[in-house]
Amino acid sequence: MFVLRQCLTLGTKSSVRNFAAATNLVNVKINEDTGVVIMELNKPPVNSLNYELLEAMHRTLVKLENERCSGMILTSSSPNTFSAGLDLLEMYKPTVDKARKFWGMLQNTWIKLYSAPYPTVAAINGHSPAGGCLLAMSCEYRIMVPKKKIGLNETQLGIVAPQWFQDCMKNIIGSRQAEKALIAGTLFSSEEAAKIGLIDELATDKEDLMKKAHDFMDEQLGLPPLARSTVKIGFRKDTLNRLINSREVDTKYFIDFIFQPKVQESLEMYLQALKKK
Numbered sequence: 001m002f003v004l005r006q007c008l009t010l011g012t013k014s015s016v017r018n019f020a021a022a023t024n025l026v027n028v029k030i031n032e033d034t035g036v037v038i039m040e041l042n043k044p045p046v047n048s049l050n051y052e053l054l055e056a057m058h059r060t061l062v063k064l065e066n067e068r069c070s071g072m073i074l075t076s077s078s079p080n081t082f083s084a085g086l087d088l089l090e091m092y093k094p095t096v097d098k099a100r101k102f103w104g105m106l107q108n109t110w111i112k113l114y115s116a117p118y119p120t121v122a123a124i125n126g127h128s129p130a131g132g133c134l135l136a137m138s139c140e141y142r143i144m145v146p147k148k149k150i151g152l153n154e155t156q157l158g159i160v161a162p163q164w165f166q167d168c169m170k171n172i173i174g175s176r177q178a179e180k181a182l183i184a185g186t187l188f189s190s191e192e193a194a195k196i197g198l199i200d201e202l203a204t205d206k207e208d209l210m211k212k213a214h215d216f217m218d219e220q221l222g223l224p225p226l227a228r229s230t231v232k233i234g235f236r237k238d239t240l241n242r243l244i245n246s247r248e249v250d251t252k253y254f255i256d257f258i259f260q261p262k263v264q265e266s267l268e269m270y271l272q273a274l275k276k277k
């Protein structure tokens with residue numbers, strides 16, 4: 001398998017097909033021999049998750065259900081950032097309809113990614129705060145380049161990581177560590193994240209990152225797929241059902257929360273600080 005993959009990546013046998021996407025917000029390539037898909041987020045400069053990017057991801061995940069997808073590696077085309085998390089402009093002075101549509105698409109995308117039956121790896125090639133961390137945590141395995149930041153930092157911005165974001169973290173690093181990290185809104189360095197198990201492996205550089213992601217994929221492809229996915233979904237179903245059974249309430253929390261004047265003030269100040277950087 002390793003030799004086959006090397007041949008493919010070195011281009012001696014080109015069986016990698018671009019996956020026709022309706023937008024260029026995600027680049028999707030499928031290796032027709034192995035069925036492994038690379039989904040690269042491509043919304044410069046920092047892959048902030050707005051409605052359009054989430055919709056492109058969601059559409060891809062739906063499409064993959066009908067393709068011979070054996071596994072998916074999620075990464076980013078940005079040189080420095082995996083994803084900057086939710087697009088703050090979606091939460092700053094939106095209309096109720098726009099905010100509702102945005103949140104619904106975030107929920108849709110997360111449900112698809114978290115419940116994907118095939119193996120999923122986050123190849124985290126840059127910073128991954130808040131919603132970026134959620135995407136990474138929704139994959140089964142996380143590998144990260146050195147000296148970047150990852151975590152659910154919402155508290156530091158005066159907002160709150162929703163229950164399902166929190167559940168994902170708890171499932172990975174345990175309740176005590178998650179409680180501390182969520183209350184403080186900690187952004188961990190890649191090295192710290194590896195120590196507490198928020199990421200599974202540290203890569204030395206981007207090349208090593210993709211090699212390690214393919215290595216993990218090769219291991220998983222050696223397992224009986226039905227048994228593999230049944231165990232995966234068994235572990236994830238409580239977290240999934242908690243959101244699926246309360247989507248409307250979760251949306252109402254979001255809307256009520258972001259329309260508070262204090263929250264809008266915090267968002268405005270944070271956006272200004274980011275622009276001034």
Ligand SMILES: CCCCCCCCCCC/C=C/C(=O)SCCNC(=O)CCNC(=O)[C@H](O)C(C)(C)COP(=O)(O)OP(=O)(O)OC[C@H]1O[C@@H](n2cnc3c(N)ncnc32)[C@H](O)[C@@H]1OP(=O)(O)O
Nearest residue numbers: 048084085086087088127129130131160253254257274275
């Ligand atoms: C009872 C229960 C109640 C529940 C209620 C729920 C309430 C709401 C829940 C909301 C959950 C929120 C989740 C989120 O994901 S919020 C977003 C958090 N993200 C961040 O804090 C990251 C911010 N960005 C950065 O720190 C840096 O940009 C980064 C380290 C990622 C990259 O740094 P770099 O130096 O490379 O790039 P710049 O900072 O110069 O940024 C480039 C431009 O991009 C703009 N930018 C950055 N991040 C965002 C973003 N998240 N959204 C929109 N725009 C962003 C930045 O302003 C720069 O723009 P300009 O080029 O125009 O200056």
